[in-house]
Amino acid sequence: MNRAHLGRKTAVGASIALFALLASGCANSAAGQTDGPKVGTAAESSTADVQQTWTERLVDAPSKPEDLIELPGTESLVISGMSADPGNDAGGSGHLYLMDKSTFELTEIWPERKHAVALDKKLYGGCPAPPSLDVASPHGIGLEEQPDGTSRLYVVNHGGRESVEVFSLAPSPQGNVDVTWIGCELLPKGTFGNGVAPDPASDGFYVTNYFDPSDMMAGFKTAFAGDETGYVLHSIPSRGWEKVRGSEMSAPNGIAVSKDGKSIFAAGWGSRDIRKFSVEEPDAAPQVLELGFMPDNLRWTASGTLLVTGQDIDSFETFQGFRSGATAPKPGFQVMEIQPGDFTAKEIASGNSAGFTNATTVIEINGSLLIGSVDGNKIMELTKP
8 A cells, every 4th residue: 555654844842642542544445446445645844934932831721621712703712621531431431521611711611510401302312311420421423513603512422321422612702602402323233433423414413433342452453454343433313324435544533524515524543644535536645644653533724724633652562651651651643734635634733741641632723722631630732923
């Protein structure tokens, strides 16, 4: 399989460690495709292109702030705070939060805060009931603004069931956000959701199936070998679940969909790449952009590019050491910006300061960058002086 290799570039001032204990990757194409993956060319930037000086600040955050997304019509972000041990109900519950973009004040919105329950039977008639709140375990999140000014929030959940839970978030004139659980889609047996993104062309969404959760350590070992562990799923209320053709990958993680719904971008954690799939040409080979690290979540910028960060774990044995506590993750991070059209990328920030590890998500807020993590209780803010 031919791939485009992204040369490492240097950025000044940005510092943080990137890692993730739950993430994903890409691998071989489906047998029904006539050609191998198309190689995306990574942009070779000069040193001057990436020598941006960033001012760092660690801000208080929930435990394990794995995913971040901006909430339209408000001054808030939605944050997914993962449980201590996703996929294991004995690991307690995780939480969803709002964070003020200016003050970084946190407000818990689920499951502890009182919220409404109003099942949308038209969209989610197959959902049996709300999830068990005492073992709620949010992971990846996706958000779609609705014509009435509310937003539909999709949340990958591991607590009590493998599912995508769906909420309506309604900003109030008083500055609050009213939260209503409106339904769910239970994931197919033998799947473990990771990232989720709304489908602009329907009332559905896409979700990455990371691996079979019946033996997680075997799944991680397979991912570190770069072999296929999962694929991308598509859910449309009128049709149920469908596997995206040719999307078999090595630990699929973050996912994003273009505004017109014609392109799907999925992060390959095990194979250290991003793949671009054509919705209109399902039999076409995906484009592959290889990175120098294990990419995690994907987030759009206001200018229409994609931001990605991730981890650089050299082996399954090292990964086991992190999980057991025998070794500590090394500090260091990279932030890449991807041009979705020509499918090229360049590094815009990197560093290795202490105090922040296991980076998972990077979003742009008013010219600054916020980086989430699957470790600790801090978010890194990078601002330009």
